[in-house]
Amino acid sequence: MISFTINGQLLMVDVEGDTPLLWVIRDLLDMKGTKFGCGKAACGACTIHVDGEAVRSCSYAVKYAEGKSITTIEGLGTADNPHPVQQAWVEEVVPQCGYCQPGFMMATAALLNKNPNPSDEDIDKNIINVCRCGTYYRMRKAIKKAAEINANSITNS
Amino acid sequence: MAISRRKFVVRTLLGGTGVMLGAAYLGRNSIRRSIYEMAESPDMLSYMGDVSDPLMWFEISNDNKVVLHSPKVEMGQGSFTSMVQMAAEELEMDIEQISIVHAETSTGNIDGMSTGGSTTVAGFWQPLRELSATMREMLKIEGAKKLGVEPGDVKANRGTISGGGKSLTYGEIVDGVSDWEIPETPVLKDPKDFKFIGKPIRRVDVEDKVYGTPMFGMDASMPDMLYGAVVRPDRIGARYNGADISKVEGMPGVVKIVKEDDFVGVVAKSLVEAENAKRVIKVDWKTDRNWQTSDIEAAIQVGKGDSMVIQKTGDTEGALDSEGVIMAEYKSPIGAHAQLEPNGAVAHVESDKATIIMSTQVINMTRSEVAERIGMDAEKVNIVPTYLGGGFGRRLHTPNAMQAAVMSKAVGKPVKCFFNRKEEFQKDTFRPPTHHQLKAKLDDNGNIEAFEHSFASGDVMFNSALVPGFAGTVLGADIGATRGARVQYGAIPNHRAVSWHVSLPFATSWWRSLGLLANTFAIESFMDELAIKAGKDPIQFRLDHLQDDEAGRRLKTVIEKARDMARYQDKANGNSAMGFACSTDAGTPCAHVAEVSVEGKEIKVNKVTCTMDPGFAVNPDQVKAQCEGSIIMGMSASMFERMYVDDSQLRPTIYGPYKMALMRHAPKEIDVEIINGTGKPGAVGEPPLGPIGAAIANAVFRITGQRLREMPLTLA
Numbered sequence: 001m002i003s004f005t006i007n008g009q010l011l012m013v014d015v016e017g018d019t020p021l022l023w024v025i026r027d028l029l030d031m032k033g034t035k036f037g038c039g040k041a042a043c044g045a046c047t048i049h050v051d052g053e054a055v056r057s058c059s060y061a062v063k064y065a066e067g068k069s070i071t072t073i074e075g076l077g078t079a080d081n082p083h084p085v086q087q088a089w090v091e092e093v094v095p096q097c098g099y100c101q102p103g104f105m106m107a108t109a110a111l112l113n114k115n116p117n118p119s120d121e122d123i124d125k126n127i128i129n130v131c132r133c134g135t136y137y138r139m140r141k142a143i144k145k146a147a148e149i150n151a152n153s154i155t156n157s
Numbered sequence: 158m159a160i161s162r163r164k165f166v167v168r169t170l171l172g173g174t175g176v177m178l179g180a181a182y183l184g185r186n187s188i189r190r191s192i193y194e195m196a197e198s199p200d201m202l203s204y205m206g207d208v209s210d211p212l213m214w215f216e217i218s219n220d221n222k223v224v225l226h227s228p229k230v231e232m233g234q235g236s237f238t239s240m241v242q243m244a245a246e247e248l249e250m251d252i253e254q255i256s257i258v259h260a261e262t263s264t265g266n267i268d269g270m271s272t273g274g275s276t277t278v279a280g281f282w283q284p285l286r287e288l289s290a291t292m293r294e295m296l297k298i299e300g301a302k303k304l305g306v307e308p309g310d311v312k313a314n315r316g317t318i319s320g321g322g323k324s325l326t327y328g329e330i331v332d333g334v335s336d337w338e339i340p341e342t343p344v345l346k347d348p349k350d351f352k353f354i355g356k357p358i359r360r361v362d363v364e365d366k367v368y369g370t371p372m373f374g375m376d377a378s379m380p381d382m383l384y385g386a387v388v389r390p391d392r393i394g395a396r397y398n399g400a401d402i403s404k405v406e407g408m409p410g411v412v413k414i415v416k417e418d419d420f421v422g423v424v425a426k427s428l429v430e431a432e433n434a435k436r437v438i439k440v441d442w443k444t445d446r447n448w449q450t451s452d453i454e455a456a457i458q459v460g461k462g463d464s465m466v467i468q469k470t471g472d473t474e475g476a477l478d479s480e481g482v483i484m485a486e487y488k489s490p491i492g493a494h495a496q497l498e499p500n501g502a503v504a505h506v507e508s509d510k511a512t513i514i515m516s517t518q519v520i521n522m523t524r525s526e527v528a529e530r531i532g533m534d535a536e537k538v539n540i541v542p543t544y545l546g547g548g549f550g551r552r553l554h555t556p557n558a559m560q561a562a563v564m565s566k567a568v569g570k571p572v573k574c575f576f577n578r579k580e581e582f583q584k585d586t587f588r589p590p591t592h593h594q595l596k597a598k599l600d601d602n603g604n605i606e607a608f609e610h611s612f613a614s615g616d617v618m619f620n621s622a623l624v625p626g627f628a629g630t631v632l633g634a635d636i637g638a639t640r641g642a643r644v645q646y647g648a649i650p651n652h653r654a655v656s657w658h659v660s661l662p663f664a665t666s667w668w669r670s671l672g673l674l675a676n677t678f679a680i681e682s683f684m685d686e687l688a689i690k691a692g693k694d695p696i697q698f699r700l701d702h703l704q705d706d707e708a709g710r711r712l713k714t715v716i717e718k719a720r721d722m723a724r725y726q727d728k729a730n731g732n733s734a735m736g737f738a739c740s741t742d743a744g745t746p747c748a749h750v751a752e753v754s755v756e757g758k759e760i761k762v763n764k765v766t767c768t769m770d771p772g773f774a775v776n777p778d779q780v781k782a783q784c785e786g787s788i789i790m791g792m793s794a795s796m797f798e799r800m801y802v803d804d805s806q807l808r809p810t811i812y813g814p815y816k817m818a819l820m821r822h823a824p825k826e827i828d829v830e831i832i833n834g835t836g837k838p839g840a841v842g843e844p845p846l847g848p849i850g851a852a853i854a855n856a857v858f859r860i861t862g863q864r865l866r867e868m869p870l871t872l873a
């Protein structure tokens with residue numbers, strides 16, 4: 001048995017410890033927002049947070065999640081209570097096919113946690129997922145907008 | 158002009174919560190007409206198939222919502238949003254009152270055409286608005302009856318019919334109506350009255366895509382589902398010749414090994430167990446010979462294979478049979494689709510029916526292939542199309558559906574099966590490599606007297622399951638490979654284009670914009686070479702060679718607009734310069750000015766100015782998004798991407814080694830201007846891919862003096 005917290009909920013799973021966390025999330029826990037792209041941590045479609053760090057879950061054995069706190073796109077925010085990154089993504093109408101977008105949003109949220117006001121260079125260095133529709137131009141705008149939304153909410157509160 | 162009555166079919170919704178109105182949309186309408194027009198034009202798109210009398214369903218429920226069942230799939234191009242805009246406009250409803258889903262084949266006859274070729278919005282422009290307007294009138298007639306007033310005395314607004322001081326919602330009107338009076342097709346709204354069409358309405362799928370809603374083929378599951386894995390060869394030309402499965406039996410989770418004449422697969426309780434079992438199956442693959450990149454390059458050469466003159470004006474051969482001919486050769490490599498969502502399917506084959514949930518661009522073809530393979534009537538096979546995690550032409554070929562169905566039939570349970578990434582890269586239906594030979598002659602005034610584009614390509618349309626086998630014989634040239642291959646400067650007195658074709662030993666096929674990217678790269682780079690030889694401004698040089706007809710005038714407008722917006726400068730500024738290129742694809746002219754800098758051997762695209770005239774933009778924001786995406790996908794293919802063949806293996810097999818444009822490569826500025834040149838929507842999703850490679854290469858020449866004639870662009 002391996003236990004971890006996912007989107008605020010403590011869970012125990014009975015699964016082979018080497019199973020990639022991605023498949024535990026998608027197939028065992030039936031949360032499909034985290035995507036499979038390559039299985040080799042090369043595209044970032046499966047990006048989630050483990051203890052706040054962006055992790056490519058296709059190449060992260062579930063046993064390493066023991067005792068840790070996981071966040072997936074479903075736990076990032078909801079339509080009623082969106083995360084600033086999701087709000088910015090909607091406002092900039094970023095997605096096209098949409099498949100890679102959860103991974104990008106998770107990577108962005110992790111970046112903004114560490115660096116609330118990333119420069120273009122910070123974005124280039126940290127946001128290294130693959131998008132085939134070529135939405136990078138709008139993503140960059142959305143990342144900056146999310147940083148602004150964050151800053152405004154801090155100022156206002 | 159006689160206006161015919163449309164065919165409508167009525168179904169009651171389960172539980173009596175509304176009706177489904179199915180309307181024939183192909184009868185005499187523009188989708189079929191445009192297909193036939195295209196079939197006669199040199200740029201014919203091949204997205205053919207059975208086009209007999211399909212229906213499009215509108216589901217009107219008692220809570221006053223309409224669900225549109227789309228026979229076309231949403232793969233990122235944004236056409237679902239445009240379809241909702243068109244329906245809302247004529248139905249007199251709000252955008253929020255209409256939702257859109259993929260039509261399952263069990264809902265009835267869906268057209269046999271694929272989603273592709275930038276045809277969805279253009280094709281539905283007339284029929285969808287006509288159907289929606291007719292339905293609005295039907296609702297007015299029934300509404301008037303229920304309100305006890307004359308039909309002429311009611312108005313439709315925001316999903317309600319009002320008259321005589323009373324009103325009813327559409328949802329209330331449909332209640333209990335089974336016999337609808339169908340009026341003649343009404344006159345459509347004047348464009349000046351458009352509330353939604355032509356407006357930047359937010360994508361209808363944006364929230365689902367931002368909050369992680371399960372919506373893709375890969376996200377599908379069924380109760381009691383098992384996982385399948387198919388052993389696929391990694392070598393070109395490998396034929397299945399049996400398998401040793403002795404090591405698999407007894408492995409944990411393995412339910413069944415499925416041995417067919419042409420493949421072997423394994424079904425297991427979990428994905429990981431299926432993949433583990435797959436790894437120990439030893440398949441005997443037969444191959445005839447060993448292939449290397451050099452063999453492929455040697456095969457794709459102008460002068461080899463079958464040829465056809467696809468454009469001929471004047472006496473080009475005569476004019477080029479003289480001194481002073483300028484010549485250049487260009488090349489493009491094998492390209493992968495590399496869409497993020499792998500191909501796959503969830504299939505459940507039962508004794509008397511089958512259900513397949515998956516991402517496909519060819520709903521009907523998928524159905525008939527599955528039906529044939531499992532020996533079931535097509536009517537009993539329900540294809541449930543999902544949102545596509547990228548299409549780009551990759552999902553115009555879906556044998557994976559058959560394999561999932563065969564495995565499901567073998568175990569009597571639902572089976573989910575999909576490609577791993579290595580298989581995606583090795584079993585792709587690649588963009589074929591190309592070779593181009595350009596020749597031209599300038600006259601004493603520096604104008605082009607003769608221009609010839611000869612090019613060689615592997616299959617695009619040829620040997621595609623999508624088109625009838627006779628098409629190649631009838632057409633002579635591969636109409637996919639020839640996209641963008643013709644000389645678009647009609648004022649050149651002598652010009653011609655010659656297509657050479659060779660089938661390669663691995664599958665090459667439809668890749669977004671088909672031959673356009675490589676052909677435009679070659680022609681527009683060479684135009685730049687000629688302008689420089691002639692000592693002329695490259696943009697004026699192009700304008701000087703445009704013919705004075707509608708296509709020429711539309712391209713001229715686009716070129717001038719791009720030049721003015723970008724404030725085009727022909728001279729490099731230090732290590733930066735601008736490059737220009739343009740092309741017309743499927744009737745849509747597009748021009749790019751790329752602002753590029755070079756540091757060491759690295760080429761950086763800093764800004765792209767793009768102008769495009771798609772005729773009319775139903776959703777200008779999403780037309781812009783298609784331009785932005787095409788520019789980035791096109792620069793990725795032009796600057797980074799290349800598959801090679803190493804001992805019969807197509808490589809690389811993973812992102813990273815298959816280098817693609819990432820965030821750090823994408824231009825920080827993309828300035829798009831849409832021109833509504835005709836008032837009628839045309840192609841959007843592919844034309845803006847055309848000019849980008851040449852625009853970048855032309856800028857690089859101004860900075861470095863190096864003329865890069867091969868994709869991916871690499872500085873010496």
